[in-house]
Amino acid sequence: MKQLTTKLFAAALTLAPATLFAQSDTATTEKKEAKKADQEVAIEANDQMQFNKKAFEIKAGDTIQLTLKHVGKLPKIAMGHNLVILQKGTNLAGWASKAMTAAATDYIPVDEASKKAVIAKTKVLGGGETDSITFSIKEAGEYQYLCSFPGHFAIMQGKITVK
């Protein structure tokens, strides 16, 4: 009997590291879930060069997960869409005109001032594609977003109100 107890004890010791490992795995998963976005925003872009959402509201400091879906069929080269959120007070038309010629960098201008003006951006998507980004804005106010694909921003823009 004593021998059996000893054997079981040894078995328990052998198992211990694996058990600990399993527990820390669980802890990591829980942490990831706790980090879930405070708010989710879904926006669609289509072959008619439109966003289906022209405005939305968020809370200052909240983590926002924004998903852009291109619900059209046209390829990226003909009807590419992205969604770029700009710092408060950025000259939208000025920024967008620089973006037009920045094909090599997915229509994000490369000069420092223009890059600094970007709070968050999705990839440029073709029909059927989706991209998700996570961002948060600390300062209340009104922010603009646009599609920076050439010729799109005049129609494809919207407003984020941060409260």
Ligand SMILES: [Cu+2]
């Ligand atoms: Cu577009």
